[in-house]
Amino acid sequence: VTTISKDGKHNAAPMGVVRRDDSLLIRMFPGSKTLQNVRDTRVLVANVMPDPMAYVISAFGDLDESMFVLERGLIPPKLKDAWAWAYFTCAVGPSIKLTPVRAHVARTKPPAYSRGFAAVIEAVIVGTRLRFYKDDEGTRKILEYGTIVDKCGAPRDIEAFKKLKEILKID
């Protein structure tokens, strides 16, 4: 999800868009930069990103500014490498309710499941929640995902997982 702050700073963070019947929502962590931006600007862009590295980096820090692209008529930036994006206005409540304004599909493919990609994403999610696990349970879970990445991952998955371990200081 890409957003923009009151003072024009771009942000990206991995988020899940949930569909319940015909409504779309995102549950956001209290205190997140994304939530603050959405409170301030009431807009966001959901990007479909197949590059696992984008999730690793944006979950724990900032994507390089070169990754953001401004689209004519949209306030928040979208991601350069997104295969699809949708621009939403947001109603802020216990969750963020999304109303689609404009969307675009740039690339598609048959949805073949990749265990390596999935393992990177799930490890990133655990990594953002390490404080909720007791002892080293979170770290152990991440290393379990690592065995799947090693076995099934594409080179980019392996690279992204290595970056994740560096960021989290896991080895």
Added chain:
Amino acid sequence: VTTISKDGKHNAAPMGVVRRDDSLLIRMFPGSKTLQNVRDTRVLVANVMPDPMAYVISAFGDLDESMFVLERGLIPPKLKDAWAWAYFTCAVGPSIKLTPVRAHVARTKPPAYSRGFAAVIEAVIVGTRLRFYKDDEGTRKILEYGTIVDKCGAPRDIEAFKKLKEILKID
């Protein structure tokens, strides 16, 4: 993966196709019906299937015969609901080396990651390997995936996971 036996019986089983540089291979369990069929016929069809139920059912039993479709000129059947398929000839060694003969893409979409779908597939994989886990560790892992399915899954993911628990007699 769909295959056909020497005596013409159709089979489907969830398998991962691994790409290493420019070669494609599948690692198959010794003793699996798929491996026997490939030894006998030297051909298989890889199907891209977005329906999680197909994985649950074919991992532990037989897909309904109505799910298989014969394509003119192909020996093994393909799956009716496949979004894409590729027909391979097979060299049987420690792994199965695949040579593509013909392929077809029927449908595509932007590759948005679904945690619910991924959790069903990973739970199926654990389910097929329960005997390699000690005590109830495999079952516990499956139930952990179940919490992701409940939280993030589409109705079809929830239905498929319920079927998986029935098959494995887990609750």
